[in-house]
Amino acid sequence: MKKVKVHSVVTIAVFTSLVAIVSFEARTGRGQSQNQKNDSQNLKSESLVKPTVLATDRAATKEAAISPFAEAAARNLVLRNDLTWTFGNKQQHGWYLYDLLIGQTLNIPPATATPDFSSAVSIWQKQKGLSPNGVLDESSWMALVSQWQADRLKNKTPATPDQLLTAPPSDFYDPERLPELRQVERATYAAYKAGDLAPTEKYFKIVSSFRSREYQEQLRRQSPGAGSAGLATNSPHFTGRALDLYVGGDPVDTKDANRAIQVQTPAYQWLVRNAARFGFRPYFYEPWHWEYVK
Numbered sequence: 147m148k149k150v151k152v153h154s155v156v157t158i159a160v161f162t163s164l165v166a167i168v169s170f171e172a173r174t175g176r177g178q179s180q181n182q183k184n185d186s187q188n189l190k191s192e193s194l195v196k197p198t199v200l201a202t203d204r205a206a207t208k209e210a211a212i213s214p215f216a217e218a219a220a221r222n223l224v225l226r227n228d229l230t231w232t233f234g235n236k237q238q239h240g241w242y243l244y245d246l247l248i249g250q251t252l253n254i255p256p257a258t259a260t261p262d263f264s265s266a267v268s269i270w271q272k273q274k275g276l277s278p279n280g281v282l283d284e285s286s287w288m289a290l291v292s293q294w295q296a297d298r299l300k301n302k303t304p305a306t307p308d309q310l311l312t313a314p315p316s317d318f319y320d321p322e323r324l325p326e327l328r329q330v331e332r333a334t335y336a337a338y339k340a341g342d343l344a345p346t347e348k349y350f351k352i353v354s355s356f357r358s359r360e361y362q363e364q365l366r367r368q369s370p371g372a373g374s375a376g377l378a379t380n381s382p383h384f385t386g387r388a389l390d391l392y393v394g395g396d397p398v399d400t401k402d403a404n405r406a407i408q409v410q411t412p413a414y415q416w417l418v419r420n421a422a423r424f425g426f427r428p429y430f431y432e433p434w435h436w437e438y439v440k
């Protein structure tokens with residue numbers, strides 16, 4: 147009896163586990179077929195997308211692996227905001243305010259910290275006899291600043307009265323500006339009017355043009371903190387060939403926050419791209435200041 151009892155217990159146990167296995171397989175089997183169905187649907191919908199994603203991933207990985215400028219791009223990304231340099235006795239931070247000018251000089255789209263940008267920097271560095279590492283570090287940045295400064299008006303001989311004309315109040319940002327402060331060197335004024343520089347609404351209107359030594363001294367007395375980057379003792383405005391044009395923001399404020407607004411305006415961007423055609427060169431530090439160099 148004992149044996150029979152044990153046997154039937156074993157039989158029941160085996161039967162129970164068989165049922166369990168069969169029902170488990172049925173469940174997972176059904177599950178698998180559903181998964182397969184989903185997979186085939188996914189494949190169908192992904193077949194349009196996946197190769198593109200893979201190709202982009204591969205290209206990016208390949209670029210990072212083979213571009214000698216990937217590391218330079220990473221350094222430029224930091225220096226763009228953090229490079230410490232001195233100009234006009236003032237400590238400056240980064241070169242992000244000059245993205246557009248840098249791009250114009252290097253003949254590429256506005257500067258961004260990409261391997262392509264670093265590659266363009268290295269080509270320019272080679273031309274300038276600098277180490278072509280593609281990094282706009284302090285020495286390369288100061289060389290670029292020197293290049294811009296060298297392109298400016300060289301002859302700063304003050305204008306004689308016969309070289310000047312008095313422009314109408316409608317050309318000026320402040321229509322109340324006195325006649326003696328509305329004088330412009332004749333060829334400069336002709337170029338200003340010939341270009342599409344002629345004012346549209348308030349943009350491109352003249353904020354300041356010819357300044358006599360006396361007037362410049364008066365401005366310096368009013369604003370003693372302006373320093374050499376602001377109101378120069380030997381100002382190009384003495385020639386009547388320098389125009390401060392309205393490009394947005396606070397017209398002639400060198401604060402970074404103000405210049406950050408100005409370099410984003412269509413008026414400034416247009417000037418950077420086109421003013422050279424009319425004979426005007428920028429003063430990199432003041433988005434509003436343009437000099438007629440012909």
Ligand SMILES: [Zn+2]
Binds near residue numbers: 388436
């Ligand atoms: Zn100026």
